[in-house]
Structure formats: C-alpha cells, structure tokens
Amino acid sequence: MARIVHLGCVTMCPPARRLSSGGARGASELACHCLLVELGDRLVLVDTGLGLLDVRFPRPRLSRLFLDVLSRPRLREADTAVRQVEQLGYGADDVTDIVLTHLDFDHAGGLDDFPRARVHLLESERAAARAQRTFLDRQRFRPRQWSSAPRWHTYRPRGERWFGFESVRELRGLPPEILLVPLAGHTAGHAGVAIQTRSHWYLHCGDAYFHRGEMDLRKQHCPPGLRFYQWLTEVDRKQRLDNQRRLRQLVKLHGGEVRVFCAHDVVELSTLKKSSRAAVAPERRRPRPLVALAR
DSSP states (O other): OOOOEEEEEEOOOOOTHOOOOOOOOOTOOEEEEEEEEETTTEEEEOOOOOOOOHOOHHHSSOHHHHIIIIOEEEGGGGSHHHHHHTTTTOOOGGEEEEESSSOHHHTTGGGGGGOEEEEEEHHHHHHHHHOOSSSSHHHHHOOGOOOTTGGGGEOOOOOOOEETTEEEEOOSOTTTTTTEEEESSTTTEEEEEEEEESSOEEEETTSOOSSSSOOOSSSSOOHHHHHHHHHHOOOOOOHHHHHHHHHHEEEEEEEHTEEEOSSOOOOHHHHHHHTOOOOOOTTTTTTOOOOOOOO
16 A cells, blocks of 8 residues: 655745735745555656756746745745755655646646656646646646656546546556546646545645635635636636535545645645654665655
C-alpha cells in the first residue's frame, strides 16, 4: 500500500487577509499542498509547487498578475519540492513519476527539477494550456516551466466509477493504488488524485475547492475573497460547482473511507502534516520505504 508525506511547496501571501480565512490568524498565507508518495518501487510526486528556476528567476517565468498582485508567492529555495525531497534523503532522480492536478504555474513549476520523472495529466488540460486562448490562460499557464513536455503522458476521461465519480483512470506504469479523478471547472482538464493507503483513500482535490469550509456539511462557508478568486480563475462555473457538490456528497457518504483535502488550505495541510512522521534516508540513492503517515 502507498505511504504519503505531505509537503508545503509554496507559501502565497495574497494582499487581503480575508482572502484565505476571513481575517483569522495566519490568514494572509495560502499553501500549495503537494504529496510525496511511495508506491512499491515508484516514488511519486502529486503536484510540484514552484521550482528552482521560478525562485531564482521569477521574471519572466511567472506572470506579473500572479507574482505581484494576486498570489504574491514567497520565493524560497528551501520550499521547493526538490529541496524538500532532498531533505528526506532522496535525490531528484529518485522521483519516477509526477501526477498533476492541473498545469497552473503554482502546481507545475517544479517539473523541470525532476529530469527523469514521467508526468501524468489529463489530455484536456494539456490541450487548453498549449492553446493559450485567453488572457487568463496566458497568465496561469507558463510554457517556460515545461521542458518536461516530451515525458508527459496524457489521458482521456474514460475509465471506471470510484465512489460515485465517473471516468476515473489508472495511470500507465503505476499500481491501481493511485488514480486520476476528473474534476473540471477550475481549468478544463483539472483533476483530483486519489491514493489508497492501508487505512484510507486520500483524495487530493487540487483547486476544486480552496477552503475547508466548502466541505463543511453543517454550515458550508468560504471567505468572500476566496470565492472571488475561484470565480476569477474558473473556466466553467457549472462544472466547478457541480464537482464541489459531488465532493461534499463524497464526504457525507464516505468520509470514513476517503479523506478529502485541497491544495491551498493551510489548516488542512498543517493537520495532515502532524499525522505524518519524518522519512528515513535511502541507501545508495535507492528509495527505501517512507517511514511516514497514511497507514
């Protein structure tokens, strides 16, 4: 079964405190929640955050709209996925696969740092990102981050049912403990990534929602700034809201079996990190089982 380490690979500091949690302490920060997953002899990242080149040379790799206005990421080399993987005792070449929720700059910026990894994503996401049809597309999708493109493996939304979700895909060369779950709306090919551990499924929902309150079954809520940000960056409002409703239904009916979390909620990230333990360094650059969470 899979073992998981939760990584916070970007800290973003939007201009309004209400943007993330209504003025609460720490509300000026948003996370980019990535995963390092051991699956048999494969070492897999789910999303990458920003990469080394983004931190060292943010212009023109990142758009001014997100760099200076909307996201204002804190550019620290130690926060990149590759440096955190190294802190766990691994090397960049040990990462065999990267599974993307989508190609937004803050989720795919670290692709260049893992030169041997195969990259898995939905075909509709690749097509929309390459087309760059709108002003927003040109700001969020940054081709300078895509030297890995020859190693991309794309998937059409055809597959099996999984807890009520349709067209869920297994991934080439990876075991069935990791699945790609279409969750379009934020982008055309946005997906969740489901991972089965000994005790639970974990569903990384990417940007299908932004705040834990959106999954609250008693009193659904989201700070107004984050509602605005989701509206600003969505490509299909109906699909996005439909998928949020389906995720709440998943929590309601199967919350004991599936743990749901998104990419940007700092409280979700902190809670899940507390349930994990540090990884043991591998011998001779060969990944050993992560002595980590999710059992």
